[in-house]
Amino acid sequence: MxxxxxxxxxxxxxxxxxxxxxxxxxxxNAATTQKPLAVLDASRRYYEEINANIHRGTHHLARAATAAHEAARETVARHLNAADPAEVIFTAGTTDSINLVAAILALSPGDEVLISTLEHHSNIVPWQMLCERSGATLQVIPCHDDGTLDQDAFRGLLSERTKVTAFNWISNAFGTVNPVHEMTAAAKAAGSLVVIDAAQAAPHLAINVQALGADFVALSGHKVYAPTGIGVLWGKRAVLDALPPWRGGGEMIKEVTFAKTTYNDLPFKYEAGTPNIEGAIAFAAALDFVHGVxxxxxxxxxxxxxxxxxxxxxxxxxxxxxxxxxxxxxxxxxxxxxxxxxxxxxxxxxxxxxxxxxxxxxxxxxxxxxxxxxxxxxxxxxxxxxxxxxxxxxxxxxxxxx
CATH class of the missing domain: 3.90.1150.10 (Aspartate Aminotransferase, domain 1)
Incomplete structure (x- = not known):
């Protein structure tokens, strides 16, 4: 057809x-996409039929809202071809996701973070902040006059000092599509963690995180026909399990005493407080719409x-x-x-x-x-x-x- x-x-x-x-x-549309009826209807149905806080309630609405929220997580996991839905962390968007990663990593003087000239501020400033508090150094991949990244310079900048490599899949400014699979492989070979800003890729390309090989992938719902204020950080389970939590509060804990707190398992370890339940459900509806088309x-x-x-x-x-x-x-x-x-x-x-x-x-x-x-x-x-x-x-x- x-x-x-x-x-x-x-x-x-x-x-x-x-x-x-x-x-x-x-x-x-690179700033934000409009919303189809399927997404608008999903948001409205949530508030009209099952609005309740999730995970801890025993009443009917709480159970229904929890089921819908976790079904949305499974939809996102399928969309990304994640190995485990627990690797899908709901956030407020790509900016929130990247800040989460930058906040939980511990670097030292002499370490390097490698980003590119093509980056959105949300994939620059969090790494600058990490470098400022850790003493690490920020390195930048240059770009050619046609707006593509200098791959020879990129490979030359990689070393045993490179602890984090962060770059976008598609430039929001120029539409440049980066060779993310090759860049990820090169950075991983150097021993670096890899963070990919997929905010602009999600509406235009299929994303297979298992084939990609990165450690983290960040995306926003509102770039792909979903509401604002909802996004995802996908991370490899082994990497997320080994890192500390970010925000403290409800849901991200197993047990709290004044002497000690033990933290919850993934994905809840990184989802402190009441999440954007409606946003997650509507995000799933948006992805279903995309798959339908x-x-x-x-x-x-x-x-x-x-x-x-x-x-x-x-x-x-x-x-x-x-x-x-x-x-x-x-x-x-x-x-x-x-x-x-x-x-x-x-x-x-x-x-x-x-x-x-x-x-x-x-x-x-x-x-x-x-x-x-x-x-x-x-x-x-x-x-x-x-x-x-x-x-x-x-x-x-x-x-x-x-």
């Missing part, structure tokens, strides 16, 4: 609205849209595209003589929603000598007609701004 983005769009009520008298063209079909559809957008924008005078030709999810561009903020503001008046600025990648922008870009990013519900509207709006806005 041919991919039908029009039918898919009908599942997203928010897309039916107009902005400034024009049909909404939503191309800010087919992640490979979504990926192929988005590749066609990005190529069409790249071709269309390249035909306009003064346009510079950032990132490699085989980018995924996002397309960043700049126009000579036009500020990205002005461009984004003006095309919003034409009903086209894009993101402007540094995309939480200020070091990457500094590498290219710019303050920011205009970024169009794509999802299953976007259409070829919307790409045409984007190009038309940019062309018209550029003419007005020059």
């Amino acid at each position: 041919a991919f039908d983005s029009v039918t898919i769009r009908a599942e997203f009520p928010i897309l039916a609205q107009e902005v400034n008298g024009r049909p909404l063209v939503y191309l800010d 087919g992640i490979e079909a979504i990926s192929e559809h988005e590749k066609k849209l990005i190529k069409a957008a790249a071709d269309g924008l390249s035909s306009l005078p003064g346009v510079k595209l950032y990132g490699p030709d085989d980018r995924a999810g996002a397309l960043s561009f700049a126009i000579e003589g036009v500020h990205h903020y002005d461009l984004g503001t003006l095309i919003d008046q034409m009903g086209v929603a894009v993101r402007t600025g540094h995309h939480c990648c200020q070091p990457l922008m500094a590498r290219f000598g710019i303050t920011g870009t205009t970024r169009a990013s794509f999802a299953a519900y976007n259409t070829a007609e919307e790409v045409e509207k984007l190009v038309e709006a940019v062309d018209k806005a550029t003419s007005m701004l020059r």
Whole structure:
């Protein structure tokens, strides 16, 4: 069956609205995706039918909510091909997940943490904080002019001092798809723990954590059609079992006395307090939606849209595209003589929603000598007609701004 983005769009009520008298063209999916009816219904059903705190209650609603929450964990585990659902830790999102890992690791002076130029601030700042408190050193993989990482430099930076290697799968700014399997293997061969930011990969690619070989993978629900405030840290059980807990409180304990506390087993060891129960259930509904459409079909559809957008924008005078030709999810561009903020503001008046600025990648922008870009990013519900509207709006806005 041919991919039908029009039918898919009908599942997203928010897309039916107009902005400034024009049909909404939503191309800010790398920031957050819209939510299908299946996700909205899952959230509503939870609050209407089984809302209760989980794990410790004996009454009917508590048991039902617990069952739904743990079923959601199993859904995420299947989506990631995790060996054990207990390796799936629910968090508030990718930022929360990476901070969790950075907080529980103990490094020493002389140790090194290796990240890349392409990283989002959430995969930079937590490691800087770890280095500041431990005396470890932060090393950075450089990137080429086409927005791809310098793999020779990466391998040259790896050594017995490298204790943590953290990099994204797909750049949220440039859409660069990193060779994560090869990079993971190289870092593991050097004896490093590997942390992968899969926030941008989750909506576009199949993730198989067992085949990947990393120690930790972080992702956010709201990037993949689920609500905000829910995410996952997947970690190898042996690694998580050996590390200390992060936050203290209810659920992460077995027994508490004033003399000593013993900690719970995975995954609860890292889930202190009442979790985002509704978010986890809705996250599972979002993943079921993705599986229903087919992640490979979504990926192929988005590749066609990005190529069409790249071709269309390249035909306009003064346009510079950032990132490699085989980018995924996002397309960043700049126009000579036009500020990205002005461009984004003006095309919003034409009903086209894009993101402007540094995309939480200020070091990457500094590498290219710019303050920011205009970024169009794509999802299953976007259409070829919307790409045409984007190009038309940019062309018209550029003419007005020059």
